[in-house]
Amino acid sequence: MHITPVIRLGTVSDAEVLADLARRTFVDTYAHLNTPEDTDHYIRTHFDVKQVAAELADPDHVFLLLYAAAQLAGFAQLIRKPVPPAVPAGALNLSRYYLDRPWLGKGLAQPLLDAAKQSAMAQGASHLWLTVWEKNPRAIAYYQKSGFTSAGLIPFTVGQDVQTDHLLVLALS
Ligand SMILES: CC(C)(COP(=O)(O)OP(=O)(O)OC[C@H]1O[C@@H](n2cnc3c(N)ncnc32)[C@H](O)[C@@H]1OP(=O)(O)O)[C@@H](O)C(=O)NCCC(=O)NCCS
Numbered sequence: 001m002h003i004t005p006v007i008r009l010g011t012v013s014d015a016e017v018l019a020d021l022a023r024r025t026f027v028d029t030y031a032h033l034n035t036p037e038d039t040d041h042y043i044r045t046h047f048d049v050k051q052v053a054a055e056l057a058d059p060d061h062v063f064l065l066l067y068a069a070a071q072l073a074g075f076a077q078l079i080r081k082p083v084p085p086a087v088p089a090g091a092l093n094l095s096r097y098y099l100d101r102p103w104l105g106k107g108l109a110q111p112l113l114d115a116a117k118q119s120a121m122a123q124g125a126s127h128l129w130l131t132v133w134e135k136n137p138r139a140i141a142y143y144q145k146s147g148f149t150s151a152g153l154i155p156f157t158v159g160q161d162v163q164t165d166h167l168l169v170l171a172l173s
Contacts, residue, residue, distance in 0.1 A: 003068045005108055007115045010063030010075065015053035017072055018063070022047045025074075025098040030158070033135055038159025062119055066099075066112045073108060074099035076116040083129060086151040087169055090126035097130070097139075109142055121172050128172065131156055131165035143168050 010018060023043050031039045045051070055061045060080040066073050077096040083089060094116055099108055120128055131154050132139045148168035156165040 003106060003108065005073065005111050006067045007064055007111065008067075010056055010065045012053050012056045014063070014065060015049050015056055018056070018065070018075060019047050019049045019052040021072055021075065021100055022052065022096065022098060025100060028101045029136065030133070034158055034161065038161050041159035061095075062123070064112065064115050064119060066108060066115075068103060068106075068108055072100070073103040074112055076112050078116060078119060078123075078128075080123070084151075084154060084167060086167060087129045088127050090124070091129040091169065092120045092123060092125035092127070094120075094128045094130040104138075110146075113146055117170075117172055126172060128170045130168050132168060134164045134166060140166065143170075146170070 026043060026047065027039065034042075055077070056063060062078040064076045064078075066075060075096065075098055076094060079093040079095045081093055083091050083093075097109075097112065097116070099112070117128065128148075129151070130143070130148070132143060133156065134140075134153075148170045151167045151169045154165050154167045156163045
């Protein structure tokens with residue numbers, strides 16, 4: 001079945017539904033590989049509704065919400081922030097790029113990435129950069145087939161656990 005998604009900018013009024021989706025996707029993707037304490041800590045710190053609302057209100061953050069069949073199916077979050085040394089100075093961070101589990105493998109990742117690229121270019125960025133956990137093979141495969149290249153490894157902390165992420169970069173054009 002071909003699905004035509006609708007993508008729009010997120011606003012503060014989306015905080016609750018977005019926090020729900022982010023929590024659910026984080027648990028679906030990572031909970032089986034982390035302790036319950038580390039998962040809970042990450043979710044409380046990053047996906048509390050107040051925290052998500054604050055980020056939605058922050059001009060350095062852009063949220064792109066993807067709807068499929070009238071449901072929120074995923075989102076991308078772009079952040080303007082200092083880049084790691086291995087990343088070009090004009091790069092924007094693709095900080096989160098989440099599809100809800102029922103929508104994996106349904107061709108929705110590409111339109112969401114296209115929208116993130118368009119938004120980043122409109123903000124004057126030369127590249128996107130992101131980090132992806134070494135134990136997330138599906139996302140790594142997706143980023144590879146989408147043209148991201150490796151810029152090394154970088155630590156990422158979940159609760160008490162210091163993990164190893166791949167640092168990936170994509171030139172925009
Ligand atoms: C990352 C994400 C947006 C990609 O969207 P998607 O719909 O899964 O993407 P696709 O299905 O087009 O591509 C995934 C690829 O990984 C492959 N894949 C699936 N499981 C895999 C595995 N265990 N190991 C290696 N490759 C795998 C798929 O076959 C597919 O490749 P193909 O198109 O050549 O067959 C989505 O998986 C997602 O939201 N995951 C949960 C949250 C997440 O991990 N976000 C990224 C955080 S950095």
